[in-house]
Amino acid sequence: xxxxxxxxxxxxxxxxxxxxxxxxxxxxxxxxxxxxxxxxxxxxxxxxxxxxxxxxxxxxxxxxxxxxxxxxxxxxxxxxxxxxxxxxxxxxxxxxxxxxxxxxxxxxxxxxxxxxxxxxxxxxxxxxxxxxxxxxxxxxxxxxxxxxxxxxxxxxxxxxxxxxxxxxxxxxxxxxxxxxxxxxxxxxxxxxxxxxxxxxxxxxxxxxxxxxxxxxxxxxxxxxxxx
Amino acid sequence: xxxxxxxxxxxxxxxxxxxxxxxxxxxxxxxxxxxxxxxxxxxxxxxxxxxxxxxxxxxxxxxxxxxxxxxxxxxxxxxxxxxxxxxxxxxxxxxxxxxxxxxxxxxxxxxxxxxxxxxxxxxxxxxxxxxxxxxxxxxxxxxxxxxxxxxxxxxxxxxxxxxxxxxxxxxxxxxxxxxxxxxxxxxxxxxxxxxxxxxxxxxxxxxxxxxxxxxxxxxxxxxxxxx
DNA sequence: CGGCGTTTTGAGATATCTCAATGGGAGTGG
DNA sequence: CCACTCCCATTGAGATATCTCAAAACGCCG
Numbered sequence: 001x002x003x004x005x006x007x008x009x010x011x012x013x014x015x016x017x018x019x020x021x022x023x024x025x026x027x028x029x030x031x032x033x034x035x036x037x038x039x040x041x042x043x044x045x046x047x048x049x050x051x052x053x054x055x056x057x058x059x060x061x062x063x064x065x066x067x068x069x070x071x072x073x074x075x076x077x078x079x080x081x082x083x084x085x086x087x088x089x090x091x092x093x094x095x096x097x098x099x100x101x102x103x104x105x106x107x108x109x110x111x112x113x114x115x116x117x118x119x120x121x122x123x124x125x126x127x128x129x130x131x132x133x134x135x136x137x138x139x140x141x142x143x144x145x146x147x148x149x150x151x152x153x154x155x156x157x158x159x160x161x162x163x164x165x166x167x168x169x170x171x172x173x174x175x176x177x178x179x180x181x182x183x184x185x186x187x188x189x190x191x192x193x194x195x196x197x198x199x200x201x202x203x204x205x206x207x208x209x210x211x212x213x214x215x216x217x218x219x220x221x222x223x224x225x226x227x
Numbered sequence: 228x229x230x231x232x233x234x235x236x237x238x239x240x241x242x243x244x245x246x247x248x249x250x251x252x253x254x255x256x257x258x259x260x261x262x263x264x265x266x267x268x269x270x271x272x273x274x275x276x277x278x279x280x281x282x283x284x285x286x287x288x289x290x291x292x293x294x295x296x297x298x299x300x301x302x303x304x305x306x307x308x309x310x311x312x313x314x315x316x317x318x319x320x321x322x323x324x325x326x327x328x329x330x331x332x333x334x335x336x337x338x339x340x341x342x343x344x345x346x347x348x349x350x351x352x353x354x355x356x357x358x359x360x361x362x363x364x365x366x367x368x369x370x371x372x373x374x375x376x377x378x379x380x381x382x383x384x385x386x387x388x389x390x391x392x393x394x395x396x397x398x399x400x401x402x403x404x405x406x407x408x409x410x411x412x413x414x415x416x417x418x419x420x421x422x423x424x425x426x427x428x429x430x431x432x433x434x435x436x437x438x439x440x441x442x443x444x445x446x447x448x449x450x451x452x453x454x
Numbered sequence: 455c456g457g458c459g460t461t462t463t464g465a466g467a468t469a470t471c472t473c474a475a476t477g478g479g480a481g482t483g484g
Numbered sequence: 485c486c487a488c489t490c491c492c493a494t495t496g497a498g499a500t501a502t503c504t505c506a507a508a509a510c511g512c513c514g
Contacts (some may be wrong), residue, residue, distance in 0.1 A: 017482070064368050066453050087357060129356045130314060136363045137320075141291050141299040143371045144412030148470070177493065180434040185371030187471055190394075192494055210493060226293050375502070404461065415502055419462055436511065437461060 031104040036097040037122065043084060044094045051105045052084045058101020059174045062093050073183040075135055076175070078163055082128060084108070098175035141219065143185040149186040152194045153224035156204065160215055169215040170207075177210075198224075255281065258331040263324040270311060271321045278332045279311045285328020286401045289320050290409065292327075300410040302362055303402070305390055309355060311335070325402035370412040373453065378411040380451035381423040383431065387442055396442040404437075425451075 010066055031054070036042065042053055053060075058078040074093060077083045083095050085108075115122045142154050160171050173180070177188045184191070195213075198204045203221050205214040215221060239413045258281075263269065269280055269287055276347070280287075287304040301320060304310045310322050312335075342349040369381050387398050400407070404415045422440075430448050432441040442448060 058349065064364065066368070066372055070372040072371045074364055076369065085355070092361070126353055126356070127314070129353070129360060133356060133360045133363065134319070137291065137301055137359065138365060140301065140363060140367045140370060141293070143367060144299045145293055145297040176491095188493080189495085190470060190471085193470095196494075226295065403459095415461080416463085416504085418501060420502095423462075 004066045011160050018124075031106050032101050034102045034105055035101065038097055038099050039193050040097050040102060042095040042097065042103060043091050045091055047091045049084060049086055049089055049091050050108055052082060052108045052111050053095070054104040054106060055079050055083065055157060056102045056104060058103075059098045060095050060101060060103070061175070061183075062095045063178055064093055071182045072185070074177060075132070075139070076179075078185070085111075085125060085128065098179050132133050139183070148184075148186055148190050148194050149197060150224055151186065152180070152198065153203075153221045154182060154227065155184060156198075156213065157218070157221050157225050157227070160218070169218060171215065173211045173213060239263055248363075255331060255333070258333050261330050261332055263328045263330065265326050267324050267326055269322040269324065269330060270318050270357050272318055274318045276311060276313055276316055276318050277311060277335055279335045279338050280322070281331040281333060282306050282308045282310065283329040283331060286325045287328060287330070288323050288325050288402070289322045291320055297410070298409045300406060302359070302366070303406075303410070310451060312352060312355065325406050366410070374410075375402075375413055375417050376424060377451055377453055378406070378413065379425065380430070380448045381454065382407060382411060383425075383440065383442060383446070384448050384454065386450050387445070396445060398440050398442065400438045400440060402438075 033056075034042075034053075036058070043051075055077050057079055059079045060081075060083060061065075061073045062075050062077060062083060063071050063073040065071045076098070077095070083103075084090070084091065095186070099101070111121075115125055142151050146154065156171065159173070160169065164171055177191045180186075181191045186194075195204070195206060195210075198221075199206055201220070203215070203217045205216055206212075207214065228268075243416050255290065261269075261285075263285070270276075272291070282304050284306055287308075287310060288300045289302050289304060289310060290300040292298045296357075303325070304322070305427075310330075311318065314321070342352055369378050383398065386400070387396065391398055407413075408415045408418045409421045413421075422431070422433060422437075425448075426433055428447070430442070430444045430451070432443055433439075434441065
């Protein structure tokens with residue numbers, strides 16, 4: 001379904017789909033593991049798209065840069081997500097670990113061949129694009145319409161939903177302020193100031209090093225996020 | 228492929244795919260036509276998603292609103308685009324004509340039924356999501372990273388590529404300043420001022436009523452857009 | 455002509471950015 | 485174990501792009 005048709009544009013990126021197709025599972029079991037340190041790249045825009053990566057641990061920032069170096073992070077990929085899917089021979093986005101991470105490297109050609117006969121897998125890939133699209137639209141609304149405090153609150157809430165362990169309202173950012181800034185279309189300083197404002201308001205607590213954040217008043221954050 | 232699987236999130240929106248599958252063509256031929264005046268809605272967020280719409284003429288703004296009324300336009304749909312596709316029973320976005328428009332109303336259930344057996348159509352729908360995703364990411368980069376003048380220049384260039392007749396570098400906005408503002412995450416006034424700045428610079432000429440714009444210096448616009 | 459919706463323009467307010475300095479934590483090497 | 489360095493986060497102060505509020509001009513339609 002994917003590889004047979006040359007296609008002029010896009011690149012599919014992440015899957016929330018549980019990966020249960022049996023032939024796919026076989027692949028997963030025998031796949032190569034790659035470990036990354038913070039700031040290491042999984043792939044770059046323009047690289048040959050010969051692998052698809054399944055995130056097992058850590059956080060991967062998927063982003064696009066402008067010619068002058070400005071960077072927009074499109075999304076963060078967490079364990080269980082699939083990155084690097086697409087219909088083109090080259091990656092149109094870059095992906096970089098924001099913290100120590102581990103990914104499984106899957107052959108793109110093989111995956112796409114399996115998808116041709118395995119309707120369940122094909123459907124999962126399709127759904128993953130839909131999820132991706134929804135997430136991107138949601139971020140677009142945030143960046144286009146919300147103020148700094150709303151953006152940061154929305155980010156925290158979303159991160160909590162995505163990675164938060166039940167009951168615990170402490171989240172591990174596992175990334176730098178610059179990553180948050182590039183996701184939200186703000187500067188590092190504004191992100192920092194906004195976090196301290198949220199702290200001052202009593203909505204959050206920031207632990208040592210500023211990477212762990214305790215969401216003290218989730219209701220307040222939701223309200224601020226305007227969701 | 229689409230209807231059989233209840234799915235918790237998204238809504239696929241637009242297709243650039245040439246629509247040539249024969250059973251689909253039959254549907255198209257017998258479909259109901261709906262004519263819309265500017266500001267009329269094609270559908271609203273939360274509406275039952277029983278139809279998919281093929282834009283034949285005009286411009287349809289597809290958007291999302293925040294609880295307090297702020298609006299982010301996700302994209303404009305032009306003739307040849309398909310809107311309202313998705314995997315959910317309800318629309319998650321709203322769609323409104325920005326100018327007099329004409330759409331063909333297609334039964335969502337039927338379309339999805341055909342897609343289950345017609346691989347070519349299914350593939351086209353898949354590709355349309357990919358295109359949509361690429362367009363949304365591109366807009367996200369614009370809104371998150373670019374200045375007002377860069378955003379407006381990028382918008383004009385994109386509109387020209389999308390709807391511009393060969394050779395003619397005059398484009399018809401067919402929408403209000405408020406629509407452009409809500410697409411780019413700016414205010415009406417900033418859009419207006421930015422357009423006059425581009426005019427003063429000699430990059431564009433604005434015709435009567437401000438709806439037709441002549442791109443006088445496309446190179447300059449491209450440069451400004453930072454693409 | 456008169457009214458309405460829209461665009462343009464102006465002037466002042468403000469959120470965010472920029473530039474710069476300070477401080478903290480982690481790692482390194484003496 | 486203590487400098488020392490590096491990277492990152494925080495904080496401050498001033499600059500600025502964009503927003504807000506307000507008024508005027510324009511184009512369209514009855």
